[in-house]
Amino acid sequence: MFARISSTAVRRTAATQTRGFRKGNPTKFTENKADTGFNAVLNADNSKHTSxxxxxxxxxxxxxxxxxxxxxxxxxxxxxxxxxxxxxxxHSHIGINNVVSDYVPKNFQTLARAGVLGASIVTFLGLVTLNVTGAGVTETVKSLWREPPSKEASH
Known part of the structure; x- marks a missing residue:
């Protein structure tokens, strides 16, 4: 609690003390993980950046x-x-990775995260394909709420 500095006792304040996990000690908190590369994409919920x-x-x-x-x-x-x-x-990739972290057992998290990554890639490719070859994302979603044209109106 007290430190000796040049023969005088000085009381350490909160500003001068350093908490253990700030010194580099590993903890379970997500703010201390530094995932990079593919691991950062796979564990998309474990850093301040992805938050x-x-x-x-x-x-x-x-x-x-x-x-x-x-x-x-x-x-x-x-x-x-x-x-x-x-x-x-x-957005959905990071959000579903949060769900995986919370509800999937540790033994299966890597497999579940790989599945989420695969689903995210398929979703991205599907939406881009829909934009390139189809009517676009918005028109496709709007068409779900439109009535199909009646056959008698076309005759």
């Missing part, structure tokens, strides 16, 4: 979804559809 990415994708989706609905049948919607094709898989 920030999760929040930024939330803000992006909050702005893009209404914009996509408003701009839908125009050429202005094309960049919005491509941004949605990127943000939706990234």
């Amino acid at each position: 920030k990415v999760m929040h930024y994708t939330s803000y992006g989706l909050l702005a893009l979804v209404p914009a996509a609905v408003v701009l839908s049948p125009s050429a202005l919607n094309v960049p919005v559809d491509y941004l949605l094709a990127v943000l939706v898989p990234v």
Whole structure:
């Protein structure tokens, strides 16, 4: 509690003390993990960086979804559809990795995370393919709520 500095006793304050996990001692807290490369993508919920990415994708989706609905049948919607094709898989990948961390037993987490990564890649490729070859993400979702054209109206 007291330290000797030049023959005088000085009381350590909270500002001068260093907590154990800040010194580099490994703990179970996610703020101390430094995953890089493929491991960072596989364990997408275990760093401050991916937590920030999760929040930024939330803000992006909050702005893009209404914009996509408003701009839908125009050429202005094309960049919005491509941004949605990127943000939706990234946001869901990080979010589902949080679920894996919380509810999947440790023995199966790597396998579950690999499955989540595969599903995220397939989702991304599917949405980009939908934008390139189809009507786009927004028009496809809107078509789910439209009535199919009646056959008698076409005759």
